[in-house]
Amino acid sequence: MHLPHGDANYASHTKSLAAAALSDRVKFVDLPPNDAAVDPTVKDVVKFFMDSYKSHVRDAVAKLVQASPLVSGLLVDMFCTTFIDVADEFGLPSYIFYTSGAGCLNLTLHLQNLRDNHNTPVTDFNNPEANWNIEGFKNSIPGKILPRPVLNPFLCDGFLDFVKRYRDAKGILINTFPDLETTTIEHLSKGETPPVYPVGPILELKREDATGEGRGSEILTWLNEQPPSSVLFLCFGSNGCFNETQVKEIATALENSGFRFLWSLRRPPPRGVVSFPLDYENPAEILPEGFLERTAGVGKIIGWAPQAAILAHPAVGGFVSHCGWNSILESLWFGVPIAAWPIDGEQQLNAFQMVVEWGLGVDVKMEYSKEFGMAEEDVIVVGSEEIEKGIKGLMAEGSEAREKVKKLSDRSRDALAEGGSAEVALNRFIADVIKNLG
Known part of the structure; x- marks a missing residue:
């Protein structure tokens, strides 16, 4: 599907995947651009976008079914559930690929059950x-x-409809592993929901070769000069950016x-413009006066960050993160503890699990929220003292969280080794797909 506003990076990434060796087994079907997928007047833009593409997906599936009698089902993204209707039209079973963790899945299934089976109004969730x-x-x-969509009554119903x-x-594949979410996976496996398959951690650790020339090489060169486990890495995801007041508090x-420290600092898009944050041409314009000069010996400000390559570097000892699920899995893979500063989506729940449920990180501001489209004047400012406290707790030697992260x-x-939990879950999924063909 084509994103409503177009994204050159998204398109080029897809093309690179299609051209890779993976394409021997995975084929990409480029659906037609769909002008009807954009309507600024609708309340639930995600649902509208998916529904508008249903006919295109139906045509694509029809060609696949006609070309091969071996089509055994549809595996749909967690937000593409409207395409289950397409699978039903062709008599095919459907499966979900859930890209977040089992905790978020469990929570949202619980809230959906309250709404639909216990007559709980969605306004009750915003408490x-x-x-x-x-x-x-x-x-x-x-x-x-x-999760932020749950707290917004105007979005909650549409979200819970997904x-x-x-x-x-017929089943749900989850990007997690049992040793991380033991209690939740055991609960989801009791038979009250479709079977779950913890096939993670699914990681894309080579999104860009940061060892080559360019920005990644410069960053790793700087890290090479730092002592082991001494650097605090701050990065807040693809949408992570703050206003000038908050930036100054972080800097202080x-x-x-x-x-x-190594800080991925991004510029917010102009008010009213839908786009990802961009790099600053001159970070000094937003930082406290003299900050760059005073910290030149210990810190480095960057824009875009090759996150996986940075987390893999032995000089990195802590990660201030928005707690997106991919970032959590990457931090655990490389054994780097997190200071949780969630921004949007389900990130607040992820932060709660990291800090409270699992003891794998420390809290900066777990309830922080900077929803898409939120006016800057409505966003709370986290003070420098609170941020500093979280940083010091994260970087403390011998902390319990640090030891737990190393073990995990x-x-x-x-989990990804031969015979590990991911292989076991994937084999069970394949066996169930074959069984469901009957």
């Missing part, structure tokens, strides 16, 4: 004072860290903490 006791979690979940369709699938915290790093690699 920051509530504590939710949900089977599959060890601790009660504060209402203020529920979740409701998961129950129509970094300077006062005294730790070495080994477990994540075991």
